[in-house]
Amino acid sequence: MHRHPPSRHVLAFGLAALAGMVDALGLLKLGGLFVSFMSGNSTRMAVGIATEPTLAWAAIGLIGAFVGGVFVGALLARAAGRWRKQAVLGLVLALLTMAASLAGSAGDGLTLLMAAAMGAVNNVFQRDGEVSIGVTYMTGALVKLGQALASAVTGGPLFGWVPHVLLWLGLVAGAVAGALLFGRMDLGALWIACGWCGLLLLWSVRLGPLPRANYLA
Numbered sequence: 001m002h003r004h005p006p007s008r009h010v011l012a013f014g015l016a017a018l019a020g021m022v023d024a025l026g027l028l029k030l031g032g033l034f035v036s037f038m039s040g041n042s043t044r045m046a047v048g049i050a051t052e053p054t055l056a057w058a059a060i061g062l063i064g065a066f067v068g069g070v071f072v073g074a075l076l077a078r079a080a081g082r083w084r085k086q087a088v089l090g091l092v093l094a095l096l097t098m099a100a101s102l103a104g105s106a107g108d109g110l111t112l113l114m115a116a117a118m119g120a121v122n123n124v125f126q127r128d129g130e131v132s133i134g135v136t137y138m139t140g141a142l143v144k145l146g147q148a149l150a151s152a153v154t155g156g157p158l159f160g161w162v163p164h165v166l167l168w169l170g171l172v173a174g175a176v177a178g179a180l181l182f183g184r185m186d187l188g189a190l191w192i193a194c195g196w197c198g199l200l201l202l203w204s205v206r207l208g209p210l211p212r213a214n215y216l217a
Contacts, residue, residue, distance in 0.1 A: 029111060
């Protein structure tokens with residue numbers, strides 16, 4: 001994260017909060033499956049294969065939707081060039097809006113759209129065609145946190161761990177907000193997520209396009 005300027009850190013923290021909110025809403029609706037955390041879904045799929053095929057198929061559907069979102073988002077990011085961030089966030093907002101519009105209906109389409117949105121959002125931060133900041137999963141951030149703490153106590157940057165903590169806290173705060181909103185609005189709370197995503201899109205527009213020399217940020 002240290003290669004990104006502070007203005008893009010703000011965007012990353014905001015996206016982590018969005019991911020936490022949407023994942024909490026999906027978890028509470030699905031009763032144990034995730035729309036963002038695919039490692040958890042992979043474990044649930046494996047357990048389901050051994051014990052409960054219906055659970056396995058539900059997990060497979062969410063994993064497929066997530067990967068599909070990553071795929072479409074990556075193609076859009078390539079096509080958008082220097083405006084990659086704005087284009088991908090526009091896609092995420094469209095997917096979340098479609099999901100929110102289905103909040104009062106039954107069926108799996110709603111949560112699959114949520115998973116696709118969470119897959120797509122990982123294309124906002126790329127370096128050399130790969131994710132440079134993962135905003136929907138925190139294992140990598142926590143590993144880097146531990147490494148940065150080790151560096152700090154052995155003569156490295158004293159506060160290099162702070163961005164990783166803030167990224168993790170962003171996801172946690174978003175998840176807490178999602179859980180509280182679910183209790184009041186059920187999946188109607190997705191409209192709040194849409195509003196937050198819209199604000200992040202506006203922030204990305206304010207940041208402007210990526211530098212011509214490279215697409216590092």
